[in-house]
Amino acid sequence: MDRVTKIASERAVVVFTLSSCCMCHTVTRLFADLGVNALVHELDSDPRGKDMERALLKALGGGRGPAVPAVFIGGKLVGGTNRVMSLHLSGELVPMLKNAGALWL
Amino acid sequence: MGETSSSSSHSRQDPCVLGYGFHGAMGNSISPANFFDQEGATYFGGLEEALMHHTPRRTEQATTTSTAHHGDTTPFATAATATAATATARPPPTLDIFPSWPMRSPHTPKEGSNVTADSTDSEGSSKNNSDHKASSDQQGGVANMTSQFDQISQEQHKTMATSSTHSERTGKTLDPKTIRRLAQNREAARKSRLRKKAYIQQLESSKLKLAQMEQDIQRARSQGLLLGGAPCSNSSSGAAMFDMEHARWLDDHGRRIVELHGALQAHLPDGDLRAIVDNTLTHYDELFRLKAAMAKSDVFHLITGVWASPAERCFLWMGGFRPSDMLKTLLPQLDPLTEQQVIGICNLQQSSQQAEEALSQGLEQLHQSLADTMAGGSLIDDANMSFMGQMALALGKLSNLEGFVIQADNLRQQTLHQMHRILTVRQAARCFLAIGEYHNRLRALSSLWTSRPREIQVADEGNCGELRMAAEPLRNQFSAF
Numbered sequence: 003m004d005r006v007t008k009i010a011s012e013r014a015v016v017v018f019t020l021s022s023c024c025m026c027h028t029v030t031r032l033f034a035d036l037g038v039n040a041l042v043h044e045l046d047s048d049p050r051g052k053d054m055e056r057a058l059l060k061a062l063g064g065g066r067g068p069a070v071p072a073v074f075i076g077g078k079l080v081g082g083t084n085r086v087m088s089l090h091l092s093g094e095l096v097p098m099l100k101n102a103g104a105l106w107l
Numbered sequence: 108m109g110e111t112s113s114s115s116s117h118s119r120q121d122p123c124v125l126g127y128g129f130h131g132a133m134g135n136s137i138s139p140a141n142f143f144d145q146e147g148a149t150y151f152g153g154l155e156e157a158l159m160h161h162t163p164r165r166t167e168q169a170t171t172t173s174t175a176h177h178g179d180t181t182p183f184a185t186a187a188t189a190t191a192a193t194a195t196a197r198p199p200p201t202l203d204i205f206p207s208w209p210m211r212s213p214h215t216p217k218e219g220s221n222v223t224a225d226s227t228d229s230e231g232s233s234k235n236n237s238d239h240k241a242s243s244d245q246q247g248g249v250a251n252m253t254s255q256f257d258q259i260s261q262e263q264h265k266t267m268a269t270s271s272t273h274s275e276r277t278g279k280t281l282d283p284k285t286i287r288r289l290a291q292n293r294e295a296a297r298k299s300r301l302r303k304k305a306y307i308q309q310l311e312s313s314k315l316k317l318a319q320m321e322q323d324i325q326r327a328r329s330q331g332l333l334l335g336g337a338p339c340s341n342s343s344s345g346a347a348m349f350d351m352e353h354a355r356w357l358d359d360h361g362r363r364i365v366e367l368h369g370a371l372q373a374h375l376p377d378g379d380l381r382a383i384v385d386n387t388l389t390h391y392d393e394l395f396r397l398k399a400a401m402a403k404s405d406v407f408h409l410i411t412g413v414w415a416s417p418a419e420r421c422f423l424w425m426g427g428f429r430p431s432d433m434l435k436t437l438l439p440q441l442d443p444l445t446e447q448q449v450i451g452i453c454n455l456q457q458s459s460q461q462a463e464e465a466l467s468q469g470l471e472q473l474h475q476s477l478a479d480t481m482a483g484g485s486l487i488d489d490a491n492m493s494f495m496g497q498m499a500l501a502l503g504k505l506s507n508l509e510g511f512v513i514q515a516d517n518l519r520q521q522t523l524h525q526m527h528r529i530l531t532v533r534q535a536a537r538c539f540l541a542i543g544e545y546h547n548r549l550r551a552l553s554s555l556w557t558s559r560p561r562e563i564q565v566a567d568e569g570n571c572g573e574l575r576m577a578a579e580p581l582r583n584q585f586s587a588f
Contacts, residue, residue, distance in 0.1 A: 028470075028511075090458045091522060
């Protein structure tokens with residue numbers, strides 16, 4: 003988890019993904035469309051990817067959902083796809099991104 | 108579907124479950140053995156009682172008659188089954204098929220007095236139809252009694268024919284026993300006639316109900332609510348269950364829409380209206396819960412939209428309506444809106460569009476990845492050792508599909524919740540009405556489309572041209588989908 007936190011604070015928006023996960027592509031695509039330069043960290047290419055995946059799964063609060071994509075904004079865990087989508091529709095995502103300095107307008 | 112063949116082996120379930128008000132009172136029959144064990148006296152007693160019970164309400168519906176007959180339906184059933192057979196075989200003037208004079212030939216087994224117009228007449232026809240009815244075995248079983256009854260019937264034939272004159276000839280020496288027997292014969296004859304009339308009434312009403320049911324099924328099928336028209340082979344039981352639940356949800360939804368409409372017309376206070384609006388939103392949540400459960404069990408059923416009507420299917424995006432399109436449709440319907448509301452809805456529309464785009468891109472990537480897996484190795488040469496490996500990989504990728512449908516449904520649900528937040532209570536009510544009506548129209552369009560005349564004469568240029576133009580856009584959208 004430390005490694006996760008460390009990487010998560012490297013940029014305003016960090017997304018942990020797996021190459022096999024298509025939903026990850028969705029989330030990264032969304033951020034790109036919003037004009038956010040998000041850091042995409044693929045867990046399969048990370049030697050400690052398995053541990054990180056486990057840690058993320060726990061952090062996301064469940065045994066059910068997938069561990070990825072896991073989105074961090076301003077170093078803080080925001081959640082998975084569901085959460086990001088809901089935030090965006092409620093109009094809260096963009097202010098959050100602006101606060102973290104990921105977006106300028 | 109009628110109340111015939113009570114002598115058949117299967118017992119009838121509660122018919123009211125059909126909702127068509129069938130009363131299967133003619134259900135369980137007494138076995139022939141039981142029946143013939145009855146004392147003649149008790150049988151007569153039963154008849155008398157039934158007759159008393161029945162007479163004042165002669166014109167009542169068949170149900171009363173049937174329940175009165177419950178104790179002795181067996182003999183009547185055999186006649187009734189024959190009745191049914193002959194009734195269906197001939198046009199409406201069926202009431203005339205039973206001559207009032209009994210026929211002088213072996214007839215279906217009945218004890219004494221009940222051998223009257225009804226049973227004796229019908230035995231001729233019942234003989235003809237014995238092959239078709241389950242009562243045939245019963246007839247065969249008690250055929251040995253027919254000879255006995257034959258004598259009685261002939262006797263009664265004479266007594267029947269002369270009964271009217273008997274009463275006039277009071278001067279003649281008649282022992283009380285004979286008089287009593289004659290009276291009972293008359294009573295039984297009348298009872299039989301009444302039963303016959305009631306039974307035919309029952310048949311007619313059953314026929315009407317059957318026609319009505321067929322109509323309903325036809326309508327439901329054209330509305331795409333039933334899979335009867337479509338090939339059912341590829342729908343799992345879970346899918347069938349979902350379709351049923353969805354149909355029920357639609358019914359419920361229709362009722363809520365009516366309630367909303369009424370509430371708006373009646374200008375209910377906001378508090379009351381809010382409750383109804385909130386309930387409608389909750390009802391939508393139920394739908395999404397249903398769909399989420401379905402996505403886990405059979406995502407293909409959802410994503411191919413088999414559960415939706417054809418026109419809705421045409422606009423389908425990831426297993427449902429496209430939120431940004433819905434918002435685009437709703438915006439002009441909800442006037443007047445405050446500027447803040449307009450901005451809010453526009454932002455919502457834009458966010459939804461972005462989310463939809465992202466989801467579509469993700470799905471596209473899934474398609475591509477799946478296609479690559481399927482085409483892995485050689486599609487032509489036989490030496491493809493890794494078939495099962497390929498399949499396993501593809502299965503893994505396919506399982507991502509449910510995630511997309513669930514996310515798409517989440518978008519739809521969030522859109523509705525956000526609209527509910529942005530709008531006032533009255534506006535939200537009108538919003539739900541608009542959404543409901545829009546889908547209603549799509550369903551209506553679907554049913555009209557499926558029932559449109561298919562034979563387009565080439566010579567009929569004008570009509571043909573229009574119809575073809577109407578068909579084109581839908582087909583194009585289909586191909587895009």
